[in-house]
Amino acid sequence: MAEDGGGGRHWLFNLFRWMQIGRVTVEPMTLEITVGPPRLAINQGRSFLVTEPDGQIAWPTYNGLYASDTRLISSWQIFANGQAWDLLNSGNIAYFAAKIYLVNQGFATETNHVPAGSLGLVIGRALDGGLHEDLELVNHGQMSVRFNLEVAMRSDFADLFEVKADAIVRRGRITTEWLSRAASLRTSYVNRDFKRDVIVKVRRMASKPVYANGRISFDIKLEPGAKWHACLLYDFGNGETIYRAPRVCIDKCLESKTAKRLAGWQRSALKFNCSNGEFHRFYHQAVEDMAALRLPIEGTDELEYVPAAGLPWFISLFGRDSLIVSLQNGLIYPDFSRGALDVLGRFQATERDDYRDAEPGKIMHELRTGELAHFNLIPHTPYYGTADATPLYLIVLHNTWRCTGDPSLLERHIATAEKCLDWIDQYGDRDGDGFQEYETRSAAGYENQSWKDAGDALVYPDGTLVKGPKALCELQGYVYDAWQRMAEIFDARGDGDRAGQLRLKAKCLFDRFNQVFWDEASGFYAFALDGDKKPVLSVASNPGHCLWSGIVPPDRAARVVHRLMRTDMWSGWGIRTLSADHPAYNPHSYQRGSVWPHDNGLIALGFRRYGFFAEACRLSRDVSSAAIYFMQHRMPELFAGLPRTPTTFPVQYKGANVPQAWAAGSCFSLLQAIIGFQPDAPDGKLYIDPRLPDWIDELTLNDLRLGKDRLELHFWREGAETRWQVSDGDPSLVEARSCATGPNLRLACL
Missing domain, CATH: 1.50.10.10 (Glycosyltransferase)
Structure with missing residues (x-):
């Protein structure tokens, strides 16, 4: 074994430390492993774009540009004289924007051969209403070049449900119109009164485009060192409204309305610092994922704070998901739940409708706006097939009141709550x-x-x-x-x-x-x-x-x-959905042995409720340790229930949604469990029962909201004890009280 600097010994030492599963701390790793789907995704509101890492949309796949449950672009490719480009790298610069860096393969022109790698192409994309796409070329070669840059795209206008099921049925008619003078390509889909449009406008181009054979083409002439740029603006239409693409280029996207909303959300949310780097990164990515999944819902007072469930399949309003996410955010941003309470109350069922599984007083499950829903070919208009959203609505209403102390919440939603109570008795x-x-x-x-x-x-x-x-x-x-x-x-x-x-x-x-x-x-x-x-x-x-x-x-x-916590249930990365000893167990299945972060977050809160601090912190460590392995530390909807060993890492479920709201929010549940969060804003009190595990030496919570008050709390460990103080705000608002209450003991006096 080599002894120059102890490289071999360092590897063995780390392996030994990782084998101490019961007391894992943050350890340096000789190799950072990142897992996740080979895709690039951006989203904003009800729109999202999923491509290959090189920015292209191959056909046939589920990738594409989607808006309101309809795939507007189903194939997108870019060529230089018919030749493909090679990917150097790509990534998100925000949840709504990405950049892709490509270089050319070698190709021939009429005058010369263009060597591979001599042309650089940067594709930038940002969603905000519509999609803004930048194409920027640079000639890094030593000779001038002339070639055709071609963007090939197709639209199938498939309903998201049919894409997911790989069973697309064309019901309407697709037409395409190219307006040469306006450099605009309009592709429309019409099925009776259902209409969708995508209008691609070419702007700021250095050469005039033409359209033929399904491709927008540019005649490119570049001297050595010269640059060429064009913007493609994708506007989305639904027959009534046109959602226009941002006009500014990608390098200005961090100054856009969407970026400002993100910054505002981050300013409003709880500020968190922690001595454990893994948990710190997990938290901050979770805050951004929450911002990424906010839906604009018309007619609500909290437009920005109604969460979609996840990308790509669940960019829509869900009852159960929105309510659980609202509970998770009680510590982070207690007003988060106002939008969910408003919107879900507005969609509360008023009559029995067996096709939609609706019953008076029931809270909805899922709302869709695509072609299948429009023609009632699916019951999601909305669909009410959830047994848990109705009691969860009542739990969220109470939790929001306890976090905000706002009595008007009760006045506003008590009628909805009464109907929920009636549904539980009569139909539940x-x-x-x-x-x-x-x-x-x-x-x-x-x-x-x-x-x-x-x-x-x-x-x-x-x-x-x-x-x-x-x-x-x-x-x-x-x-x-x-x-x-x-x-x-x-x-x-x-x-x-x-x-x-x-x-x-x-x-x-x-x-x-x-x-x-x-x-x-x-x-x-x-x-x-x-x-x-x-x-x-x-x-x-x-x-x-x-x-x-x-x-x-x-x-x-x-x-x-x-x-x-027995090994058939506890994988080392969290608790499985089904025992590994069960005949139906499959660690790669959706819910028969996989690990769901939100499931573990709720279980960790349950552990603390009954005084099992060590087990709650074990789950917190499991889930936060898993998070660092996923791309951008983004927690996926679920991952495989394979056992953790010193030589394994978490394996992502193939079809997992990423980002996913309640998976990201699992971080917030785990943080609530660690500090023993018990808000009582109506009585002007925050009760806490903090117990920092041995893998967190200190943490700080800033801008913690209790009603109209804001607090900064600092926690640190002294030996096995956890100390805390109110660093900013009124110290009299905060008191220590055990959160190990078990069931509500007031029942004993009945």
């Missing part, structure tokens, strides 16, 4: 047995309507699929929690009788749940009751949510925690 409990069940009534509906909504997610211990009405354990926990929280709201509104009724209902649910769902032999909860009311005893992550909601008695919590 389908058979009157006191439990929440779901089953689709729609021929196009979802078989599974919890967060584990894949068709194959729910399995019996022998691996066969659970069919029919299902009562999932976490749904009972969500309703228990929602009733408890709404009781507190009714107390604050002076309606003690209603509060008492809800607490009594919660007590009955608590008792019956623990009688029926608990399996003493395994020391664990059934994750569901099937249509025959038989417990489904497959070991899954779902009971971890029951810890978060507080429906687990304290004397059972340890058994639940320890079962979740």
Whole structure:
């Protein structure tokens, strides 16, 4: 073994340290591994662009330029005299902008041969309404060149659902019109009253373009050292509105409206500094991902703060996702949830519609605006196939009130909340047995309507699929929690009788749940009751949510925690969705053994609720350690449930959405668990129970909002103890109080 500088010994030392899985700290790595899909993506609002790393859109793939659930550009390529370009590098300069650096392959012209690498091409793109695309050429060679630069593009106007399913059906007619004098290419799609347009305008060009054979071509003449530039502006139309591309070039995009909104969001959000570099990077990327996924929803007061679920498939309004993300952001930006409460309240169902799985009082699942939704070929107008969004709405309303102290929130949304409570009683409990069940009534509906909504997610211990009405354990926990929280709201509104009724209902649910769902032999909860009311005893992550909601008695919590942390469930990168010992386990599946960051964030909060600090911090370390391996430290929607060893790294699920809102927000859940965050803004108090793990020596939270007050808190470790102080703001607002409360013990007095 070489001993010059100890290189070999350094590698072995790091390997030894990484093998100490129980007490991993930030260690230097001899090789930085980055994993993620080979793609380049930008997005803004309801529009996004996904390409190959070289900026091109190959056909056929799911890549393309999308707006409002329609693919406007399905193929995009660029050539020099018919020859392709070679990629040097590419990357995002913001979530809405990217640059691609290319060089030419060698090609022949009428006068000479252009050597490979003598021409540099930079493609810059920025989304803000429409798409601005810069093409900039430089001749680095020693001779003048003349050639045709060709941009080939096609539009299929496919609905996003059909692209995802790889089953595209052309229903309307596509027409193309080139206006030579205006240097403008308009491609339109019309199917009866459904219309989409993409208008490509060439501007600031040094040579006049022509259009033929599906290509915009430029006659390029460049002396040695000379540059050439053109802008392509892609405007999007929907038959009523034209969304215009930004007119400024890419080098000015960081001064755009979108960039200013991003900067404003970052100024408004909680400022976080931490001695652990991994967690620090994880947090700051999560804040940017939250900004990237904000949707403009007309008619709301909080236009910028309604989160889409994820890129590429979920750039739309989702009930469950928006609500969980709102909970995650309670510490980071408590006003984040106002938009979700407004919009989801506005779409609350008012009548029964079996095709859309709608029932009076139910909170929606997903809203789409593409061709299939327009003609009711899918039920997403909106679709209501979620059993958990309705109780989650009540949980978010209470949490937002506790974070902001704003009584007007309750006045504004109490009517919606009342309808949610009615739905839970009348429709959520389908058979009157006191439990929440779901089953689709729609021929196009979802078989599974919890967060584990894949068709194959729910399995019996022998691996066969659970069919029919299902009562999932976490749904009972969500309703228990929602009733408890709404009781507190009714107390604050002076309606003690209603509060008492809800607490009594919660007590009955608590008792019956623990009688029926608990399996003493395994020391664990059934994750569901099937249509025959038989417990489904497959070991899954779902009971971890029951810890978060507080429906687990304290004397059972340890058994639940320890079962979740056994090696068949705990991968080392987080808790799996399904036990590795299960016959249906597949670490690369969507929800039968993969690891979901948001799932782990909620489970970590549940661990802390019952006093299991070490396990909560273990999950925090697992997830934050995984984040550093992904491109730009962007946490994907999910990753494989493969076991962690000294020679492995997290493996991304092939179809994962990145960025994804509740995956990014998992960082915020983990931070809440670490500091023991317990806001009570209505009474002017912030209660905390900070416990810094041994891999964080200190952290600072600045611009922490409690109602109208702002605070700066500093935490540090002294040995095994965590110290803290209010560095800025009113110290009397902050008090230490244990967050290890288990279920709400006020039930005992009923």
